[in-house]
Every structure is written in structure tokens, then in C-alpha cells.
Amino acid sequence: xxxxxxxxxxxxxxxxxxxxxxxxxxxxxxxxxxxxxxxxxxxxxxxxxxxxxxxxxxxxxxxxxxxxxxxxxxxxxxx
Numbered sequence: 001x002x003x004x005x006x007x008x009x010x011x012x013x014x015x016x017x018x019x020x021x022x023x024x025x026x027x028x029x030x031x032x033x034x035x036x037x038x039x040x041x042x043x044x045x046x047x048x049x050x051x052x053x054x055x056x057x058x059x060x061x062x063x064x065x066x067x068x069x070x071x072x073x074x075x076x077x078x079x
Contacts, residue, residue, distance in 0.1 A: 003042035 010030075036051025047054075059066040060074075 003040070006041060 031053070034053035035049055036047055036055070039048040039051055041048040053068075057066060057071065063070065
């Protein structure tokens with residue numbers, strides 16, 4: 001699929017109705033703040049879609065990987 005069409009589709013899906021009005025809190029939603037829009041999606045789509053989250057949430061030194069679930073589990077254990 002052409003990257004321009006992908007970007008247009010992504011913008012249309014994220015611009016409509018606020019995520020809180022579309023979904024319950026238990027359903028995943030598109031988090032545009034987790035994206036890295038400086039990356040060309042046709043070159044590295046993973047970094048384009050997840051790069052913002054990766055930059056804001058580096059892997060802690062005592063972990064081998066890190067995810068939203070790992071972050072939640074770590075917060076739960078510590079509190």
C-alpha cells in the first residue's frame with residue numbers, strides 16, 4: 001500500500017471522534033503520541049508506529065525487555 005494512502009487512512013481514523021468516546025477503557029486504541037512521525041513509515045513502520053513510546057519508556061537496567069504490561073506490573077509490585 002502506498003505510504004501516502006496509509007498516512008491518510010491513519011489520520012482519518014485518529015481524527016474522527018475522541019478515543020474515549022469510541023472505546024471503553026478496556027479496549028486498545030490508537031495512541032498517536034506513541035508514534036514517531038519523523039520516521040518514514042515505508043522504511044521502518046515499527047519505529048514510525050512505536051518510536052515515540054520507545055523513546056519515552058527506555059528499558060530499565062534490571063529488565064531484558066519493556067512493554068506497557070511490564071510497566072504496569074512493575075508499578076503494581078512497587079506500590
